Amino acid sequence: MWTVLSYACWGISIVLALWMLYDWFKVDTTFSEEVLTSSREGELEAVSEKHRI
Amino acid sequence: MTVTLEPAIHGDRVSLLRVLGPAHVWALGVGIVLVGEFTGWNFAADKGGALAALIVCWVVGLLYTSVAMIDSEVTSTVAAAGGQYAQAKHIVGPLMAFNVALFLVFAYTMLEVSDAILLGDTIVAKAGVEGLTHNSFIAATIVVLAWLNYRGVLMTLNVNFVITAIAYISIVILFFSVSPWTQGAVLKLNELVTPGNALPYGWIGVIAAFQFGIWYYLGIEGTTQAAEEVRSPARSLPYGTMAGMITLLIAAAMTWYVCASMMPWEYLGITYYPLWDAGKLTGSPLLENLLFVATLLAALASANGCINDAARAWFSLGRDRYLPTWFSAVHPKYRTPYRSILFLLPIALAFAFIADLNQAITFSILSGVLQYTFMSINIVMFRKKWPLGSIRRGYTHPFHPIPAVVLFCLCVVTFFAIFLGFGSQLIAMVAFYFLISLWFHFYRYRFVRRGDQFTMPWPKPQGY
Numbered sequence: 001m002w003t004v005l006s007y008a009c010w011g012i013s014i015v016l017a018l019w020m021l022y023d024w025f026k027v028d029t030t031f032s033e034e035v036l037t038s039s040r041e042g043e044l045e046a047v048s049e050k051h052r053i
Numbered sequence: 054m055t056v057t058l059e060p061a062i063h064g065d066r067v068s069l070l071r072v073l074g075p076a077h078v079w080a081l082g083v084g085i086v087l088v089g090e091f092t093g094w095n096f097a098a099d100k101g102g103a104l105a106a107l108i109v110c111w112v113v114g115l116l117y118t119s120v121a122m123i124d125s126e127v128t129s130t131v132a133a134a135g136g137q138y139a140q141a142k143h144i145v146g147p148l149m150a151f152n153v154a155l156f157l158v159f160a161y162t163m164l165e166v167s168d169a170i171l172l173g174d175t176i177v178a179k180a181g182v183e184g185l186t187h188n189s190f191i192a193a194t195i196v197v198l199a200w201l202n203y204r205g206v207l208m209t210l211n212v213n214f215v216i217t218a219i220a221y222i223s224i225v226i227l228f229f230s231v232s233p234w235t236q237g238a239v240l241k242l243n244e245l246v247t248p249g250n251a252l253p254y255g256w257i258g259v260i261a262a263f264q265f266g267i268w269y270y271l272g273i274e275g276t277t278q279a280a281e282e283v284r285s286p287a288r289s290l291p292y293g294t295m296a297g298m299i300t301l302l303i304a305a306a307m308t309w310y311v312c313a314s315m316m317p318w319e320y321l322g323i324t325y326y327p328l329w330d331a332g333k334l335t336g337s338p339l340l341e342n343l344l345f346v347a348t349l350l351a352a353l354a355s356a357n358g359c360i361n362d363a364a365r366a367w368f369s370l371g372r373d374r375y376l377p378t379w380f381s382a383v384h385p386k387y388r389t390p391y392r393s394i395l396f397l398l399p400i401a402l403a404f405a406f407i408a409d410l411n412q413a414i415t416f417s418i419l420s421g422v423l424q425y426t427f428m429s430i431n432i433v434m435f436r437k438k439w440p441l442g443s444i445r446r447g448y449t450h451p452f453h454p455i456p457a458v459v460l461f462c463l464c465v466v467t468f469f470a471i472f473l474g475f476g477s478q479l480i481a482m483v484a485f486y487f488l489i490s491l492w493f494h495f496y497r498y499r500f501v502r503r504g505d506q507f508t509m510p511w512p513k514p515q516g517y
Contacts, residue, residue, distance in 0.1 A: 002176075002180035002182045002185055003182065003185060005176075006185060006186075006189040006190070007189070009189040009190055009192060009193035010189045010192065010193075012193055012196070012197060013189075013192040013193050013196040013197070016196050016197060016199075016200040017196050017398075019200070020199070020200060020203055020395060020398075021395075023203075023391075024391065024392070024395060027384060027385065027386075027391070031385055033382075035066075035067055035385065036067065036382040036383065036385065037371075037372075037378050037379070037381045037382050037383075038066040038067055038068075038383075039066065039067060039068040039069065039372060039381060039383045040066070040068070040372070040508070041133045041134070041135075041139065041281075041369070041372060041373070041508045
């Protein structure tokens with residue numbers, strides 16, 4: 001049973017790794033680099049925080 | 054709550070998703086740490102005896118309570134992914150921030166590697182099958198958890214909450230199953246820990262035990278990495294972190310009491326599975342299997358949280374151009390730092406296949422203690438530059454600067470303890486950080502947009 005489980009672990013690892021690589025390729029070819037890297041630190045805080053004590 | 058997984062691009066921007074609450078923060082912090090109760094802390098007994106393991110449980114608990122309080126105050130104000138990295142950037146400066154981010158990535162990646170090795174070794178030990186190796190279990194642990202992190206932070210931390218809670222409850226069940234109120238029936242603390250063997254190496258043994266006492270709580274500061282994904286950072290982060298610390302103090306005390314009352318310190322100090330062994334020693338197959346499963350779940354929860362935190366620290370470095378901006382991509386559907394997760398995946402796998410458990414653990418602890426030393430200096434500078442009343446704080450920690458001084462002093466003692474056991478690794482690691490700092494200062498920093506990296510809408514610091 002443990003040997004079968006070991007093979008199953010290899011199988012699951014390979015399938016999920018391939019899925020992530022496929023999804024990575026799909027996303028990078030669908031969206032522009034500007035959109036994907038558009039996240040900015042502290043944007044919400046800049047809107048909500050006024051810093052008036 | 055329901056979260057849409059349609060591509061979510063607001064205007065021209067795609068950012069991390071704010072979906073987490075205090076329970077997720079608790080699950081992240083305690084999830085990373087709890088594995089330390091299942092293995093790691095007990096090596097303190099090998100260094101200084103069972104009583105030394107208890108002394109460091111409380112003294113290192115003081116260190117981490119200081120960490121949790123300081124972290125809660127600063128991060129409830131600097132609520133950004135990257136946690137201590139974002140704090141260092143705003144309060145100390147870019148070079149310190151770069152180093153702190155590397156401390157974080159090293160500490161969490163090496164802890165993830167250690168967790169995966171532990172999980173693989175535990176399954177192999179349970180199976181007892183000739184020729185069965187841990188490699189497939191290590192690969193599955195790292196890849197499946199990376200996939201989970203890739204697919205979204207909400208599900209990742211929901212899973213962490215459930216498996217951490219099960220592992221924690223197993224410790225409570227074990228504690229009450231051995232009649233903790235009665236000595237002599239199952240527990241034999243007065244026979245196993247006597248005045249003659251309580252501190253076999255004297256007080257220097259207690260100092261040496263600090264190195265492994267860190268394992269009781271290593272990683273609780275990881276809660277701050279969720280800062281950009283919690284719905285209410287000022288409330289959720291202090292609440293989740295402090296609740297996590299209280300939870301861990303209770304778990305650490307129960308774990309020591311049960312294990313030290315069932316195993317002689319000579320064995321306790323060398324076993325890889327103190328709680329699983331305690332389960333076996335009760336003679337109950339149910340408890341034995343429960344503690345076996347809990348050991349696996351604790352390792353999984355820790356690795357899961359570590360992937361989450363390391364990826365966010367790496368992502369933040371990319372976003373500020375401390376590393377190529379390529380790493381700062383956010384998945385438009387799952388809203389996770391997917392390239393950082395994928396980049397760190399093969400690195401973790403490589404270390405897990407080539408490094409041994411002791412090396413991985415030592416590098417993780419070293420990076421963690423470097424980070425705590427920074428935090429003690431950071432809070433003093435934070436209070437000096439922005440005194441109470443000058444900016445809004447979600448939480449204000451009491452007795453300043455006593456926690457900072459206690460934290461700094463205990464970090465110095467821990468460095469000395471690490472030097473006693475792993476002096477060459479300590480020197481190698483400090484040399485690495487020195488060289489990488491030179492690279493950052495003389496080469497990489499020219500690519501950083503200096504004005505863009507300071508994002509907190511704070512008033513000018515005092516004295517500037």
